[in-house]
Amino acid sequence: MSSMLENEADLGIKPDFGVKSHDIGHRKKIGAFYTPLSVSTALSNWGIRLPTDLVLEPCFGGCTFLEAAVARLRGLGNTTPEANLYGCDIDPLAFSYLRTRVKPATIAGHFFQQDFLDYSPGQCSAGKMDLVIGNPPYIRHSNFSAKQKETAAQTINAAGVSLHGKANLWAYFVVHALQFLKPGGRLALVLPGSFLYADYSAAIRQLIRSKFERVMAFTLAERLFLTEGTEETTVILLAEGFGKLALSDRVMVQCLESTKELTSLMDNWPVDINVQEVAYPGHGLVPADVGKLHQSLASLPDMHSLSDLASVRIGLVTGDTPYFVKSRSEWRRHKIENCHLKYIMPLSQYVSGIAISLDDCRHHTKDDVRCMALWTPSAPRNKLLVEYLSTYPKDKKDKNSTFRRRPIWHQFRDAHGTPDAFFVFMTDLGPRIILNSAEVNSTNSMYRVYFHDEVTTTQMKLIALSMYTTFTQLAAEIIGHPRGSGALKLEPSSALKLTLFLPKNRSLTDINVAFNMVNERLRQGDAAGARLCADAFLFNDAELAAALPVLHSGLQTVRSRRIR
Missing domain, CATH: 3.40.50.150 (Vaccinia Virus protein VP39)
Structure with missing residues (x-):
């Protein structure tokens, strides 16, 4: 040369x-x-x-x-x-x-x-x-x-x-x-x-x-x-x-x-x-003293990794979400009937709490959020549906590797069924577990959580609470990958490594009260208040309570470095 x-x-x-x-x-x-x-x-x-x-x-x-x-x-x-x-x-x-x-x-x-x-x-x-x-x-x-x-x-x-x-x-x-x-x-x-x-x-x-x-x-x-x-x-x-x-x-x-x-x-x-x-x-980005303290606390009794409790999978892969997921009014303009539509979790910004209910789904639909997925039969006969599917450019369809792997290119359902919860894996305010009270599904904008059979509904609530504590939010900062935009991303394998504190001595009534309180704080936009509520409910024993000020300060430091 x-x-x-x-x-x-x-x-x-x-x-x-x-x-x-x-x-x-x-x-x-x-x-x-x-x-x-x-x-x-x-x-x-x-x-x-x-x-x-x-x-x-x-x-x-x-x-x-x-x-x-x-x-x-x-x-x-x-x-x-x-x-x-x-x-x-x-x-x-x-x-x-x-x-x-x-x-x-x-x-x-x-x-x-x-x-x-x-x-x-x-x-x-x-x-x-x-x-x-x-x-x-x-x-x-x-x-x-x-x-x-x-x-x-x-x-x-x-x-x-x-x-x-x-x-x-x-x-x-x-x-x-x-x-x-x-x-x-x-x-x-x-x-x-x-x-x-x-x-x-x-x-x-x-x-x-x-x-x-x-x-x-x-x-x-x-x-x-x-x-x-x-x-x-x-x-x-x-x-x-x-x-x-x-x-x-x-x-x-x-x-x-x-x-x-x-x-x-x-x-x-x-x-x-x-x-x-x-x-x-x-x-x-994590200060050494904070990371080492977190590591020492992770070995205390009643600490569990998420992998002990659940499996985590990516959401449904559409291959082209803007084409398959729209708002109700957008589908009306395409003249697609409701029988060919199915509610699907919208972006996490529209689900601010730690539970999704049927009321939330109705509000999303009414507010014209993009939460309606095209749900097609194997051999569509409806004239308007067939016309809509025919609008997808053939060359683009042929180049789409996701479509090529499917028996029917326009069907993106899978065999894993309805998840127990969803995992918000990329956000500036750290991960959340959203319990799936509405029994809906999601695209790959969220991960899907399937709890092991022995995990009860009450334990699911405790897990969702623990996920939002300062301790586990800091675990996410240590394990996750900061993005240039300032968001934190966790891969499914990283999510499973998150450590959760799940004490056995919390009553069903107290768990429900704390769950509702944290859920409400999050829905009001008070993320910091929600985290402090979760901390107060779970970390009231001497060793954990004593460590909270350092953990809290460390979390603030790493997030100020990550979110610029």
Whole structure:
């Protein structure tokens, strides 16, 4: 592969920074999320320490890291800093940015238009690097091209690393980056929050920990890429002393509130690696002391995981919810009769309590909430129904993988039956269990809960109450995944791990009173009041009551970091 810029006569083309060149859809397709210059500058100032340092940016995209590196090298006294830079990128448009940020005369043979996983250290004319810096692309494994799958497999085989089949492209970039570092070299990367919690990331963390003298990861509460269309939170990974004996057997994790705090920390480097870890293992937003207290309380008597009590399944998968679920008035405009419609749980914002009743269903229908699902027979004969189904574009139907798996494309019922309850799995205010008094079903906007046969109705109420306590809400923050939008998401497997306090000495009458009180508070929009009611009812023994102030403060801290 020859250099993209080598032997070019005219490198002064002005790039088009408009939507047509680098819109969000294009950047998502190639996994590129451009890093703010303030962050690029902080990482460059940390990683570049001598005017002779060589720097590699494996996917330079918008070139903010290269721009920051030029400024840093020049500030250290290098009069031709561009000559110390190397990199590659698959996107031709990235080279338009490059031409405006790096002197053309000094970069011939330094930058290549190719996939970094195909890029070899031998292509760097100066040899190994002092610093690899950048923001690797975020692309799901399922979206890899055949070529990417092949090179990704070669990358981990060469490194002797075993990665889960669902590993994101950034993980392979991190592994490959190590091949370019000289002894004592440094790594400064902007990574997604999944670096700290994804199953496949454990192998990456272990590899990094074994290769460097010092490793630190900083979770940023500030959302860097929300306007770029990504839901990921951000982790800054700093590793120095490549090939040297590690000072610690763990990756130190700290939560920083903002890029300003990150810049201040970089300016005062090195930090003391022997200080007490300030973030609990996981996504890095939970204070360590709070997480450890929660862990100790989880072993007390009468603590149960949700998996001891129930199974959790995703809701019905429609394949195209706007087509199959509408409001009553919308169906009337399509002239679909009521006999072909069935109530289905609307979005959780319309069900604010911890129970759904027939009265709620009637109100939703009357208020024209989108809660009426198309419920078709196997062989529709009704003329208007047949006409409506015929409006679905054939090419779109043929491409829909969900439809292709069904015997009848327009039927999305399944064999699991009516659930006992619903689980709100993505929300800014934490999870809820909603008891299904109305005996209805839901789409996959909620999970469905099926309690074990031995769980009584009263125990179901106690479980719903316990789910809303500070203790279990904090458990959700520890186990769940914060999204870039500020919401917390729990996978079904994570929901089953939630710990619930279910004391045996609460009477049926007291449980009903507390249940109704919490349900009413939630329906009134008083989420904090509902949680305090649940706490007061369940956590009145000495040890749990004494821990509540710390748990409450910890929950407020992690939510303030998550919801920005």
